[in-house]
Amino acid sequence: MELAQFQDQNKNISTAMASSEETRLSNNYQLAFTVYSQLAQQLESAQIQVKDDSPVFSIIDPVTIPNARFKPKRVQILIIWTFLGLVVGIGVVFGKKYWVEAREKWRESDGVKK
Numbered sequence: 475m476e477l478a479q480f481q482d483q484n485k486n487i488s489t490a491m492a493s494s495e496e497t498r499l500s501n502n503y504q505l506a507f508t509v510y511s512q513l514a515q516q517l518e519s520a521q522i523q524v525k526d527d528s529p530v531f532s533i534i535d536p537v538t539i540p541n542a543r544f545k546p547k548r549v550q551i552l553i554i555w556t557f558l559g560l561v562v563g564i565g566v567v568f569g570k571k572y573w574v575e576a577r578e579k580w581r582e583s584d585g586v587k588k
Contacts, residue, residue, distance in 0.1 A: 477503045 477499040487493050 480496060480499055484492050
């Protein structure tokens with residue numbers, strides 16, 4: 475940011491002092507960029523090394539026989555589907571009545587009769 479700000483403020487450099495200041499800021503920028511690039515490269519190589527060192531396979535736990543049933547939970551499935559069936563059934567009963575009334579009103583508003 476300092477280098478960019480200095481370059482923006484000193485478009486036409488005519489003094490050696492300003493030129494040397496720009497060179498100093500440019501060198502500091504290059505040094506910081508080089509250090510950052512090297513650290514990024516080291517990080518990438520370390521990540522690759524970790525992938526190379528980690529085993530491809532994993533250790534599987536020994537087989538165990540469960541003591542109690544885990545799935546399916548039949549009572550829970552029965553309750554959920556009964557509730558959903560009731561909701562859908564009630565919706566169909568009341569929705570059919572509403573649908574017929576809405577269709578008749580819509581036809582009347584368009585001027586079309588059965």
